[in-house]
Amino acid sequence: MNGMRKILAVDSHTGGEPTRVIVEGGPELGGGTMAERRDIFRERFDHFRRATVCEPRGNDVMVGALVCEPSDPECAAGVIFFNNVGYLGMCGHGTIGLVSTLAYLGRITMPASGPARLKIETPVGIVNAMLHRDGRVSVKNVPSYRKAKAVSITVPGIGVVTGDVAYGGNWFFLMYDYPGEISLAQAGRLTEYSERIRRAVNEIYPEVDHVELFGPPSHPDAADSKNFVLCPGGAYDRSPCGTGTSAKLACLCSDGKFAPFDTYRQESVTGSVFEGHVEIEDDVIFPIITGSAFINSEATLILNSDDPLCWGMP
Numbered sequence: 001m002n003g004m005r006k007i008l009a010v011d012s013h014t015g016g017e018p019t020r021v022i023v024e025g026g027p028e029l030g031g032g033t034m035a036e037r038r039d040i041f042r043e044r045f046d047h048f049r050r051a052t053v054c055e056p057r058g059n060d061v062m063v064g065a066l067v068c069e070p071s072d073p074e075c076a077a078g079v080i081f082f083n084n085v086g087y088l089g090m091c092g093h094g095t096i097g098l099v100s101t102l103a104y105l106g107r108i109t110m111p112a113s114g115p116a117r118l119k120i121e122t123p124v125g126i127v128n129a130m131l132h133r134d135g136r137v138s139v140k141n142v143p144s145y146r147k148a149k150a151v152s153i154t155v156p157g158i159g160v161v162t163g164d165v166a167y168g169g170n171w172f173f174l175m176y177d178y179p180g181e182i183s184l185a186q187a188g189r190l191t192e193y194s195e196r197i198r199r200a201v202n203e204i205y206p207e208v209d210h211v212e213l214f215g216p217p218s219h220p221d222a223a224d225s226k227n228f229v230l231c232p233g234g235a236y237d238r239s240p241c242g243t244g245t246s247a248k249l250a251c252l253c254s255d256g257k258f259a260p261f262d263t264y265r266q267e268s269v270t271g272s273v274f275e276g277h278v279e280i281e282d283d284v285i286f287p288i289i290t291g292s293a294f295i296n297s298e299a300t301l302i303l304n305s306d307d308p309l310c311w312g313m314p
């Protein structure tokens with residue numbers, strides 16, 4: 001690369017968790033499925049991921065969302081999510097951020113009444129989104145399920161922990177009875193605790209890349225539970241985590257503790273809340289997550305070939 005390259009991005013946050021939607025200037029990934037394009041992104045353009053979400057332009061919490069032409073003509077957009085260390089299958093807070101960004105850019109037409117409905121293609125399947133008239137966004141996620149119930153694992157420095165392994169668009173280990181306090185003041189301790197769990201869980205379930213700890217909500221009238229979610233790159237989710245809430249709903253449904261028309265409210269470690277519902281079709285659980293995103297900035301990222309950190313911190 002010689003000289004300057006410009007990338008247009010819109011930044012938002014969903015319950016405190018940032019999403020950087022790349023709207024122009026992304027790599028050319030061809031016309032395959034979103035999973036095929038994600039693989040090309042990873043193999044040939046990983047430097048673009050680092051340049052847009054890692055320091056010095058981004059940070060460890062930032063989630064990138066590359067908007068693509070969908071391969072399925074029924075979809076309004078395709079998207080590939082990525083973070084400081086790699087690629088995410090789905091991203092709940094990121095999809096809410098993406099829909100709010102498309103609305104901000106005038107790319108969603110509201111019908112005369114009711115919500116706008118759009119399909120979005122992700123590497124792990126099509127999700128159905130609704131932009132409500134008050135700006136909230138609901139995402140009907142990909143099928144979610146529990147793979148293993150009440151798995152007991154010996155974690156060095158902690159002891160035996162028990163939890164479920166479940167899929168909600170990403171893979172989670174869910175520990176329901178975290179013995180300490182879930183609060184921002186404890187974020188360092190929660191991160192270290194979850195890292196230890198992840199390392200031990202990965203000996204048996206290498207696919208698990210997120211750890212989700214649960215405790216009581218701050219205000220029982222405002223939420224049903226509070227969580228702390230460790231993401232693959234070591235940052236914790238500031239939002240209640242859409243895919244993590246989906247994994248939790250799948251577990252609750254499998255235990256017969258949650259059914260269509262019930263409402264579940266998941267509070268995050270920062271105090272933001274997602275509302276969850278489920279639809280069950282032919283015994284397949286589709287979680288529906290509702291939240292709000294707010295636009296923070298429109299940015300032109302400048303990649304200057306003279307900059308030794310042009311492609312992000314090593």
Ligand code: PYC
Binds near residue numbers: 090091093241242243
């Ligand atoms: O909301 O699904 C989510 C998510 C995954 C990683 C960060 N946020």
